[in-house]
Amino acid sequence: MSAVAAVGLAVVWPLAAVVLIALTHRRPNLRETGTLLTAGSLFAVVAGVILPAVQAGGRPRLEVLELLPGLELAFEVEPLGMLFGLVASGLWLVTTFYSIGYMRGHHEANQTRFYICFAIAICGALGVAFAANVLTLFIFYELITISTYPLVTHSGTEAAKRAGRLYLGILMGTSIAFLLLAVAWTWLAAGTTDFRPGGILAGAVGGTQLVALLALYAFGTGKAALMPFHRWLPAAMVAPTPVSALLHAVAVVKAGVFTVLKVAVYIFGIDLLATTGASRWLTWVAAFTIIAASCVAISKDNLKARLAYSTISQLSYIVLGAALATTAGALGGGMHILMHAFGKITLFFCAGAIMVGAHKTEVSELDGLGRRMPFTFGAFLLGSLSVIGLPPAGGSWSKWFLLLGAAEADAWPMMVVLMASSLLSIAYLMPIVVRGFFRPAPADDGHGAGIHEAPLLCVLPPVVTALGGIVLFFVADDVWRLLTGMVP
Amino acid sequence: MIEAVWALIGDDLPALQIAVPLLAATVCVLVRRPRAAWAVAMLVAWSAFANAAVILHRVLTTGTISYFEGGWPVPWGIELRIDLLNALVLLVVTGICAIVLLAAPRSLAAEVPEEKHYLFYAVYLLCMTGLAGMTVTGDAFNVFVFLEISSLSSYALISQGRTPRALTSAIQYLVMGTLGGTFILLGIGMLYMTTGTLNIVDLASRLAMVGPNRTVLVALACITVGTGIKLALFPLHIWLPNAYTYAPAVVTAFIAATATKVAYYVLVRFVYSIFQVSLAFEVNRLDAVLLPVSIAAMFAGSLVAIYQDDLKRMLAYSSLAQIGYMVLGLALANVNGLTGGLVHIFNHAIMKCGLFLVLAAVLLRTGSTRLSAFAGLGRRMPLTFAAFVVGGLSLIGVPLTVGFVSKWYLVLGALDAGLWPVAVLILASSLLAVVYVWRVVEVGWFAEPPADAPEVAEAPLGLLVPIWILIGATLFFGVFTSLSAGVASAAARMLIGGAA
Numbered sequence: 007m008s009a010v011a012a013v014g015l016a017v018v019w020p021l022a023a024v025v026l027i028a029l030t031h032r033r034p035n036l037r038e039t040g041t042l043l044t045a046g047s048l049f050a051v052v053a054g055v056i057l058p059a060v061q062a063g064g065r066p067r068l069e070v071l072e073l074l075p076g077l078e079l080a081f082e083v084e085p086l087g088m089l090f091g092l093v094a095s096g097l098w099l100v101t102t103f104y105s106i107g108y109m110r111g112h113h114e115a116n117q118t119r120f121y122i123c124f125a126i127a128i129c130g131a132l133g134v135a136f137a138a139n140v141l142t143l144f145i146f147y148e149l150i151t152i153s154t155y156p157l158v159t160h161s162g163t164e165a166a167k168r169a170g171r172l173y174l175g176i177l178m179g180t181s182i183a184f185l186l187l188a189v190a191w192t193w194l195a196a197g198t199t200d201f202r203p204g205g206i207l208a209g210a211v212g213g214t215q216l217v218a219l220l221a222l223y224a225f226g227t228g229k230a231a232l233m234p235f236h237r238w239l240p241a242a243m244v245a246p247t248p249v250s251a252l253l254h255a256v257a258v259v260k261a262g263v264f265t266v267l268k269v270a271v272y273i274f275g276i277d278l279l280a281t282t283g284a285s286r287w288l289t290w291v292a293a294f295t296i297i298a299a300s301c302v303a304i305s306k307d308n309l310k311a312r313l314a315y316s317t318i319s320q321l322s323y324i325v326l327g328a329a330l331a332t333t334a335g336a337l338g339g340g341m342h343i344l345m346h347a348f349g350k351i352t353l354f355f356c357a358g359a360i361m362v363g364a365h366k367t368e369v370s371e372l373d374g375l376g377r378r379m380p381f382t383f384g385a386f387l388l389g390s391l392s393v394i395g396l397p398p399a400g401g402s403w404s405k406w407f408l409l410l411g412a413a414e415a416d417a418w419p420m421m422v423v424l425m426a427s428s429l430l431s432i433a434y435l436m437p438i439v440v441r442g443f444f445r446p447a448p449a450d451d452g453h454g455a456g457i458h459e460a461p462l463l464c465v466l467p468p469v470v471t472a473l474g475g476i477v478l479f480f481v482a483d484d485v486w487r488l489l490t491g492m493v494p
Numbered sequence: 495m496i497e498a499v500w501a502l503i504g505d506d507l508p509a510l511q512i513a514v515p516l517l518a519a520t521v522c523v524l525v526r527r528p529r530a531a532w533a534v535a536m537l538v539a540w541s542a543f544a545n546a547a548v549i550l551h552r553v554l555t556t557g558t559i560s561y562f563e564g565g566w567p568v569p570w571g572i573e574l575r576i577d578l579l580n581a582l583v584l585l586v587v588t589g590i591c592a593i594v595l596l597a598a599p600r601s602l603a604a605e606v607p608e609e610k611h612y613l614f615y616a617v618y619l620l621c622m623t624g625l626a627g628m629t630v631t632g633d634a635f636n637v638f639v640f641l642e643i644s645s646l647s648s649y650a651l652i653s654q655g656r657t658p659r660a661l662t663s664a665i666q667y668l669v670m671g672t673l674g675g676t677f678i679l680l681g682i683g684m685l686y687m688t689t690g691t692l693n694i695v696d697l698a699s700r701l702a703m704v705g706p707n708r709t710v711l712v713a714l715a716c717i718t719v720g721t722g723i724k725l726a727l728f729p730l731h732i733w734l735p736n737a738y739t740y741a742p743a744v745v746t747a748f749i750a751a752t753a754t755k756v757a758y759y760v761l762v763r764f765v766y767s768i769f770q771v772s773l774a775f776e777v778n779r780l781d782a783v784l785l786p787v788s789i790a791a792m793f794a795g796s797l798v799a800i801y802q803d804d805l806k807r808m809l810a811y812s813s814l815a816q817i818g819y820m821v822l823g824l825a826l827a828n829v830n831g832l833t834g835g836l837v838h839i840f841n842h843a844i845m846k847c848g849l850f851l852v853l854a855a856v857l858l859r860t861g862s863t864r865l866s867a868f869a870g871l872g873r874r875m876p877l878t879f880a881a882f883v884v885g886g887l888s889l890i891g892v893p894l895t896v897g898f899v900s901k902w903y904l905v906l907g908a909l910d911a912g913l914w915p916v917a918v919l920i921l922a923s924s925l926l927a928v929v930y931v932w933r934v935v936e937v938g939w940f941a942e943p944p945a946d947a948p949e950v951a952e953a954p955l956g957l958l959v960p961i962w963i964l965i966g967a968t969l970f971f972g973v974f975t976s977l978s979a980g981v982a983s984a985a986a987r988m989l990i991g992g993a994a
Contacts, residue, residue: 074902074975145893162940178928183921190905
């Protein structure tokens, strides 16, 4: 199969799962097999066909059709999109295993709808990853928003409805009001919306207009959860945990920061941002988000809420990487998409496993639970290391390159911010592990001693992704070499 | 055989658009049986649609069609003149007429007594005659004549609603519509006084020679106000919400997608073909009036829509906002903006007609179009509800729906004109559409129907088919835009270029 055909196939392949799921909705085992097969084959196509082509320096391009004169629906895979595509498709496979364990263990209703919307969201994520121009990216960005709305409101409770309103309101509101305007402006100014190495805006937009356009992109991408447009993410935590894990730690939010980074590198161009200083202000917004969200995370007792604020903080690392306008910063940001994905999905998987296995949702209830659920808490520890950025976890590399990028840009306050944020993340993650392993369990527990984990399908995935986070520490060089293709 | 027929009528296609429905209306009265009358109307409407497609094809390949009624040349005879602009409008009008008729038997059965059905179809065809006539004619006075035909028949159609309020709404529309028609007639009279001709092409060339004067300015004002009433431009819209709310459901779907669109076409024709850009925008600054008014319409319509309990009324106010978009496109006076306005004739017609037919289906099954009727609709009428969601997304302007295409051109037009605050306002008003669409989606998705609610099943095929033709078109033309946006942008370039 040619790489070009594989690109088209990869984007529509999740929709094949939609058909399979819809056809087999009365037979859950068959339905889940269908999802697993689609997810597995999708990852095989992305990693087995497209990745080698991109590693060899190819840029497989597929032009689907012309939407409006000069504006195409087209896909082109470059290193950054390749990385995001790998992350989204690979972790979809893992999450599907986890979903089966979680949704059945939790006796959730409407599972068919759940799996269908999930697959559509993955289609959206791959479309965003492989988009050849901003308009195509925008289309799939909106597809993600709409397809995840039923997932956020899955339970149908009043709280879910309110969260859904906030979710849709912020994500769709920012994208229509700001992002679409930015796309139209780009098109008028540059005469194209294609992503090109080195950017397309040099000479077309200058001065304060450049700053304004960057602001439209940065805030228009509500999924990047830059403050003050971050409230949707904690609200989305009412969704079932697999959704929080894959979508609100990986696919949806990473689609957001991926957009910011890709626009900075391929629309503005790092050189243009560096010479004009148009992104200087954005480093401060990102820095504020990093610190403020970490502080809020410390104050949250609900485990998923704490992880959500941690995600907001970590997402801004990537925005910071883009805004630093240095090569190391952009590479570090790209790498952090991968590293944080593995770390955070592990943490959410563990949170879900704790919910299914012990019915606990608050951090203060976790005393002594680590001895009953050693695998879950062990995975949680490894995931935490990656998020904090300590060796031997992959997260230490991305943080290292971000620090280098800040140094390269002479932005020492940002180095301080990155360091402080690491300390803060220790403060909000480590107490969970410490409580689990070292505090005595409350006396009225009634569960007795001995290991009592969640179902196997809830425990295995976090262990796998946690170990994956460790493996990434040792293969970071390959990731680095792949990503260097994105800066000319 | 086909070639023989073709040789006979091939050149008379524009005239057939008027003559056939006019004659068929009398046939409907003669046959009296509802089924037969419906069959006659269907035959006429669908062949008119096919005819419009042939005409558009011909205009695209060989250029503007000029047809002299009875073979009398201008200035004695009346010219029918079809260029890209009205070929597109004609396609929309006849297409909507044809598709709405598919839904008519099932929907009417619930709202109009059966013995009146044949009259309904007769008046429906008369209305179609008027609308098609306004579209194809190349004579300014003829526009007024056909306007009155379509208006009088639409008053009759609206008055057929179930409640007595339908009658008062029809009278309200009658009063307002007559005012509008009078203004248009006054404007045309003043143009005739100044130039001595009623032919649109001649009017344009002679006005250019006459140059600016007060009579011409007053004529422009009269025509703008007159068409403003007919197309329900805020704040001249007061007839529209009641008329849309209390008319029978299919009538609302039909009128919402055609009558205001044709009125908009008339305004575009007068402004761009007769007065032309120089007289309308450079000498007389029509944009200074229409820009603020259209922006006010966008916001007022959407804001009021948010608070409506009756969904027919909600969509009526949404139409006000959408009319604002169209007029905004006209007022921007550049190619991108006008393309946005013109393509929205097409786009808004199919999505709004589809949405009103969804309401017709809901009315048929639940007996109400109030928000509460939507409770649990996602499970009770999944296909109908899905159609509403897609149509609603198009109203918002989500990509891959037609609403996005219109909004894209409008935003480009605003940026082209250097009016970036207008671009921001266009997008901000779309956010209001998110609110009024999503409150309905939420009820359909989450709310439980009341315990004593009647048993509700999916809409009958007679309604589902037309609904999904239109909603499918909303998606199709959101992706493949060469017909809608291609023709609209070619028409906009032609109009801005100054060629009539």
